[in-house]
């Protein structure tokens with residue numbers, strides 16, 4: 281990649297904390313586990329903002345604190361210090377590697393359940409669930425039970441169920457990590473399309489560099505032990521992207537090298 285391209289894509293310092301109008305904002309966020317004397321600092325002074333409608337991938341080595349950070353943003357845990365703001369009236373929607381669908385319900389009923397919890401009137405739920413299943417290209421699967429669906433289809437239902445929460449912010453924790461490469465590739469396309477059609481803000485956690493470069497407008501690299509914002513890249517490669525696109529491959533190499541540096545530095549401590 282040329283220097284000009286690298287400069288255009290940017291390798292910028294973390295944005296200043298306190299910026300207004302953000303979908304997600306973390307200001308001086310730290311998280312430690314364990315009791316006094318045996319404290320384990322996992323996240324250290326994270327300052328991070330995600331703009332409305334942005335697709336941000338949080339990348340880092342295994343154990344660097346990505347899921348911990350996502351859990352904090354989701355409100356599933358509290359930071360040891362610092363502030364987190366999420367501009368979503370009902371809280372962010374969540375999607376994990378495990379689909380966590382109810383196996384005794386059909387695909388449609390799983391989505392309808394989320395609509396019910398959101399307070400959507402009974403008469404409107406069926407139609408809305410069908411619309412959401414259409415959105416993830418599962419029209420016609422309303423009556424299928426979870427065991428009748430492939431891994432990729434289950435994650436599509438899980439995405440439809442997350443979208444049923446009608447939150448402007450979607451948090452995704454390695455949602456495609458358990459899928460085979462081809463299915464993952466198809467779901468990357470689908471997620472990109474859904475993101476563009478809905479305008480939703482996505483905060484996506486992965487340790488897969490190519491996945492991050494394939495999907496994100498911005499990649500934020502976390503260091504390990506403790507997790508800090510080590511580097512970030514703005515990506516303006518046009519969508520839809522292919523993992524084999526030269527620009528995607530080149531940037532992936534660059535980010536992988538930086539990730540290796542972080543892992544080496546961690547190993548030296």
Ligand SMILES: Nc1ncnc2c1ncn2[C@@H]1O[C@H](COP(=O)(O)OP(=O)(O)OP(=O)(O)O)[C@@H](O)[C@H]1O
Pocket residue numbers: 313314322340341342343344345346347348349487
């Ligand atoms: N509830 C907890 N209590 C104690 N330690 C925890 C807790 N949750 C996470 N940790 C520790 O925090 C560190 C970061 O874990 P986390 O799951 O956030 O990493 P990660 O980057 O998401 O890893 P991976 O990519 O492997 O999923 C690990 O050392 C983990 O053991």
